[in-house]
Amino acid sequence: MLLIDDFLDEDQCARFRQRILNAPFASGASTAGGMAANVKKNLQLDERKAGKVLDEIKSLILAHPGVDLFAMPEKLVGVIINRYDEGMEYGNHSDSPIMEGVRCDLSFTLFLEDHSNYDGGELVLEQEHGLIKVKPKIGSIFVYSTGLTHRVAKVTRGSRLACVGWVKSRIRDEGRRKVLRDLNAVLGAYMEKNGHDAIADLQLKIIGDLIRMWHE
Numbered sequence: 001m002l003l004i005d006d007f008l009d010e011d012q013c014a015r016f017r018q019r020i021l022n023a024p025f026a027s028g029a030s031t032a033g034g035m036a037a038n039v040k041k042n043l044q045l046d047e048r049k050a051g052k053v054l055d056e057i058k059s060l061i062l063a064h065p066g067v068d069l070f071a072m073p074e075k076l077v078g079v080i081i082n083r084y085d086e087g088m089e090y091g092n093h094s095d096s097p098i099m100e101g102v103r104c105d106l107s108f109t110l111f112l113e114d115h116s117n118y119d120g121g122e123l124v125l126e127q128e129h130g131l132i133k134v135k136p137k138i139g140s141i142f143v144y145s146t147g148l149t150h151r152v153a154k155v156t157r158g159s160r161l162a163c164v165g166w167v168k169s170r171i172r173d174e175g176r177r178k179v180l181r182d183l184n185a186v187l188g189a190y191m192e193k194n195g196h197d198a199i200a201d202l203q204l205k206i207i208g209d210l211i212r213m214w215h216e
């Protein structure tokens with residue numbers, strides 16, 4: 001899991017919100033796959049109106065070095081803006097493994113409403129070691145494995161606005177992504193101390209070899 005709490009700055013949030021909140025929202029049930037539709041009670045921005053905003057958000061996500069290091073995204077799919085008004089929630093579900101023919105490895109939520117403006121609305125994830133509740137400040141992005149069961153708790157005051165979507169990773173396996181991240185950290189620390197020498201080159205070569213083995 002990854003939380004970046006300053007993914008968007010205040011200005012970017014305000015500008016996206018202004019464009020989003022002027023456009024029409026419709027029931028979100030239509031974009032839930034299978035059984036998830038039964039537990040999805042929220043609103044989503046009309047896709048035809050959201051197009052440009054979504055393209056801009058997608059570009060920012062794909063260009064962010066922190067997201068790249070963690071998720072190694074090849075492409076994003078199913079990206080939508082959702083809104084939960086008072087009384088709305090999305091019950092326990094796991095997201096579809098494949099959307100628009102694209103494998104979904106990771107899910108993300110970009111929070112476009114500040115946590116102080118609504119009660120409830122936590123993104124709750126079930127993990128082996130218990131529940132994780134996520135309700136960060138506006139402009140934060142949270143990225144998690146698509147296989148995890150999760151829900152959005154009922155909003156009891158105000159509105160929760162977010163952009164959600166799915167990532168096909170260049171490296172499908174979470175454990176392999178972690179190995180590459182760790183090796184990159186080792187290389188960075190090594191080069192800080194020793195500069196760019198033959199051992200640094202060897203480390204870079206190993207990382208390259210692994211990417212060639214694991215990339216898909």
Ligand SMILES: O=C(O)CCC(=O)C(=O)O
Pocket residue numbers: 082090095109123150151152162164
């Ligand atoms: O709004 C969120 O944080 C997540 C929504 C969700 O679980 C979904 O759209 O599948």
Ligand SMILES: [Fe+2]
Pocket residue numbers: 093094095150
């Ligand atoms: Fe979901």
